[in-house]
Amino acid sequence: MLIRLALPSDLPQVRDRLRAVFGPQRADHRLDPVSQLIRAVLGVRTYDEVAWAAFIRLRAAYPNWTALGEAEADAVEQVIDPVTFADQKARQLPVLVRMIRLKRGDLELDFLAHEPVDEAMAWLMRLPGVGPHAAAATLNLSTLDQRAMVVDAHVNRVARRLGLTARQGDAAHAHDEILDLAPDAWDGEALAELHHLMKAHGQSICSHLDPACTLCALREACPRVGVTRDQEGEVVAFAPSLPDASQPRV
Template identity: 35%
Template sequence: MVARRNTADYGYPTPDIDVLMQKALEVTRRLTELYGASAWSQKDPMSMLVDILLSHRTRDEQTAAAWGNLLKQFGSWEGVRDAPTSEVEKAIANVNWPEVKAPRIQAIMRQITEERGDLNLNFLCELPVAEAAAWLNRFEGVGPKTTACVLLFSCQLPLLPVDVHVHRVSGRLGLIGKKVTADNAHALLQALLPNDARAIYDFHKALLRHGQRVCVYEHPRCGKCVLTDMCDYYRTIVK
């Protein structure tokens, strides 16, 4: 027998988009009040790209240490690009999968140099969002999350990154359906937000922090949460 597919699971859990938009704004407002607004990053797009490529499944402190090690040891991104891969791997040994990340970062750097003549990605900040996203998204290992992180954090272009925390918290709150993948959540969640980099950044940071501190993967701390009255998951556990 073929299981009946609930289409709401694969998109928005309610057809009323206005309600979801209001909910996304209110979630951002409450969590930003709780955790405070985040300052913009000072990293240029190339530096941010390296940071995000290092950060996959790795804690923030370890990512920051590995990023710093690269510049300390090789002096510049050009130095990282031209270094023996085994040396780069050693410099980032504290992140997860250095043996994958080292050759991948160098391959992307070489491809960028071939196309652009150098490792300066500042030109992306001057492009229309869709064009900048399409340019970055072509590289092996650069998906929608990495692309959005670079363009939002460094260029302040309005593109929402959906990481594991944003994905999990959005799903529990009922901003997206239960079976929406993180990749598909980018467009669905962004459509609920104003087309404004600061508003998108605040939403991303608010859900990220909440996912790290309260709405954690195992056993969310609902007793300490300021969103219980708007949370679909909470409603299912207090029935």
């Protein structure tokens, strides 16, 4: 079945086209909000597989997160290394745990389900090491299942190239801009699926250095903001100044 895509801002069509490539994305398991927050902080500028491995080691070392709040930074760093900025995150995580307990009287974040998303985001971003990405991941990907959009580096790049977000905008603005385009009927699950689809697209097709536009399911409507002709792989293939110009680039 042909899925028509007239504008990249048509998020249901973007979702459907990417779903046709990567399949439906459904969460099999959701972490509790505190665990998801810790997982998200570990994941800042870190590959998923590295962050997940560090999270599993951290959980094994501190089966009760309250104990993480009492841990020495050096001990935490040994457990979470080699995540990016391990020393910094090892200092932030115990403070983060203690701050939640101090502010809430308990180590829980379930109350955020009853707050407006923008206020819940702001509350989380006052914790050490928590930016828009980690805050949105806590609200959207955990059992809170709130209507937030996780904008990591891959999603941010795809959204910018599609013209969904401002070219120079940061992740916080991108979060708000994508939410503004999302249909009102979309719940947290729908936004989580869009995140996973756009991330998979950014990791495989719309990569940082070499977007495979000729293979892209969104190419008809994509304005390719910031993508050079060289990156698209068209001019390079036929540029007469290149020694192997007669050989199309694959």
